[in-house]
Amino acid sequence: MNADQASSFIDSRRSVAQYGSMYEFAVTPAVTNIRRRGVEICDVVPDSLGAEMDLESGDRIIKVNGRVVRDYLDFRFQTSGETELVLEVRKKSGEDWEVELDRAEGEDFGLSFEQIVPRQCANECIFCFCNGNPSDARPSLFIKDEDIRLSFLYGNYTTLTSITEDEMRRIVEQRLSPQYVSVHATDLDVRAYMLGVDKQRADISGKLRRLLDAEIEVHAQVVLCPEINDKEVLKKTIFDLAAEYPRITSVAIVPLGLTRYNTDPRLTRVTPEFCREVIDQVSAIQKELHAQVGTNFALLGDEIYLRAGRRIPGRSHYGDYPQIEDGVGMVRSFANEFTKSMQRLERDGWTSADKTSGTIFTGTLFAPVLKKMIDKFNARFGTRLIVEPLENSYFGGDVSVAGLLTGQDLLSARERVAGEFVCIPKQMLKSDDAIMLDGMNVNEVSRALGQPVHAVNLQDLVTLLTAHRTERSSAR
Numbered sequence: 263m264n265a266d267q268a269s270s271f272i273d274s275r276r277s278v279a280q281y282g283s284m285y286e287f288a289v290t291p292a293v294t295n296i297r298r299r300g301v302e303i304c305d306v307v308p309d310s311l312g313a314e315m316d317l318e319s320g321d322r323i324i325k326v327n328g329r330v331v332r333d334y335l336d337f338r339f340q341t342s343g344e345t346e347l348v349l350e351v352r353k354k355s356g357e358d359w360e361v362e363l364d365r366a367e368g369e370d371f372g373l374s375f376e377q378i379v380p381r382q383c384a385n386e387c388i389f390c391f392c393n394g395n396p397s398d399a400r401p402s403l404f405i406k407d408e409d410i411r412l413s414f415l416y417g418n419y420t421t422l423t424s425i426t427e428d429e430m431r432r433i434v435e436q437r438l439s440p441q442y443v444s445v446h447a448t449d450l451d452v453r454a455y456m457l458g459v460d461k462q463r464a465d466i467s468g469k470l471r472r473l474l475d476a477e478i479e480v481h482a483q484v485v486l487c488p489e490i491n492d493k494e495v496l497k498k499t500i501f502d503l504a505a506e507y508p509r510i511t512s513v514a515i516v517p518l519g520l521t522r523y524n525t526d527p528r529l530t531r532v533t534p535e536f537c538r539e540v541i542d543q544v545s546a547i548q549k550e551l552h553a554q555v556g557t558n559f560a561l562l563g564d565e566i567y568l569r570a571g572r573r574i575p576g577r578s579h580y581g582d583y584p585q586i587e588d589g590v591g592m593v594r595s596f597a598n599e600f601t602k603s604m605q606r607l608e609r610d611g612w613t614s615a616d617k618t619s620g621t622i623f624t625g626t627l628f629a630p631v632l633k634k635m636i637d638k639f640n641a642r643f644g645t646r647l648i649v650e651p652l653e654n655s656y657f658g659g660d661v662s663v664a665g666l667l668t669g670q671d672l673l674s675a676r677e678r679v680a681g682e683f684v685c686i687p688k689q690m691l692k693s694d695d696a697i698m699l700d701g702m703n704v705n706e707v708s709r710a711l712g713q714p715v716h717a718v719n720l721q722d723l724v725t726l727l728t729a730h731r732t733e734r735s736s737a738r
């Protein structure tokens with residue numbers, strides 16, 4: 263693959279990454295699909311190249327130009343930059359076809375493919391979220407994915423403990439960069455203990471070096487567990503990783519989250535005081551690293567600041583938000599975008615003369631921050647919106663993020679619903695369906711609450727609020 267091929271491949275990765283939540287993508291196929299040769303076509307755009315070749319949904323592409331295709335990433339890689347192609351296809355009827363075609367450079371095939379069947383991890387991490395599920399949680403919540411393809415596509419983390427030689431070669435050959443790696447600790451005893459594996463497997467120094475030498479960008483993650491990988495272990499981890507900067511671009515440090523079902527005595531809950539100590543420790547390290555390499559490098563998850571009751575750092579703290587999908591800088595990014603949207607509305611002279619009113623539900627951790635912003639919004643534009651924190655009754659414990667709330671949580675808050683509509687965070691829903699973790703769908707909740715329920719991305723909140731007002735105005 264030359265540089266142009268690699269870059270067009272990477273661009274296609276970015277567009278794929280826009281679909282849905284990474285979690286659902288990662289877990290769903292393993293429960294529903296059986297792995298077979300090749301990659302299955304799910305849809306063919308009418309009048310496309312694929313349609314001209316008489317390809318149909320249910321056909322499987324087995325090889326491209328004699329090279330085996332294992333999934334759609336392989337298909338994209340094998341076809342990228344190629345204009346003359348021979349496809350080996352197993353038709354859904356069972357026939358084997360060999361299809362020859364010429365295509366213009368970059369011409370799209372008009373094909374969509376089955377999702378990737380994720381590879382499972384072989385670890386027994388003491389903090390694994392699967393250990394915190396209620397026993398009757400849906401099966402997909404127990405899937406432990408560890409897949410370098412999903413790491414590249416969606417930013418899922420892998421530990422590299424059981425990566426095969428074939429996968430290592432694939433990352434390098436197909437330029438599956440960046441990779442997101444859960445390091446947790448560079449102290450080998452601590453890492454082995456946390457992952458529940460022996461030291462030999464826990465040692466990924468050789469694998470990391472190989473990736474870095476091949477110029478694969480790596481983002482590291484630490485799940486911070488009090489009394490296990492904090493304090494001196496954390497300091498060593500940050501400095502060991504920073505020694506590889508800029509090949510290791512950043513390390514995200516996120517707190518251990520325990521549901522009420524985690525009763526492992528080896529784990530200690532994260533407290534506000536613990537978060538304050540971590541902020542103080544890491545702020546000093548950030549200063550030192552900034553002076554050395556010009557970036558903070560080690561970035562704390564938003565949850566740590568929120569739990570500590572400390573201010574979320576400013577925009578420049580996060581650089582280009584390298585691990586925002588891991589909840590690192592998400593609040594800052596949203597706050598800045600929200601402020602910009604308000605300024606735009608002010609410039610446009612927007613006011614809510616009809617006093618749009620509604621209820622915005624979110625997790626307990628973020629609710630106070632959002633409330634401040636919405637109060638300002640109300641004061642400036644005359645809306646009557648309220649923010650209501652939603653307790654997580656399903657998982658309990660420390661779980662206070664929006665993405666793990668359920669339909670039942672919403673129903674138990676029905677007394678607090680006010681106004682003409684309800685907004686809920688889009689992360690509460692499956693990526694491809696309007697269903698929540700407990701199986702309730704948005705329409706059911708809407709009927710039970712007696713209000714329209716809108717599931718929105720935070721980024722789209724202002725758009726929804728103003729659109730709602732416009733809808734109402736035009737309905738008059």
Ligand code: SF4
Nearest residue numbers: 383385386387390406
């Ligand atoms: S790597 Fe650890 S935390 Fe991740 S799924 Fe496997 S056991 Fe769970």
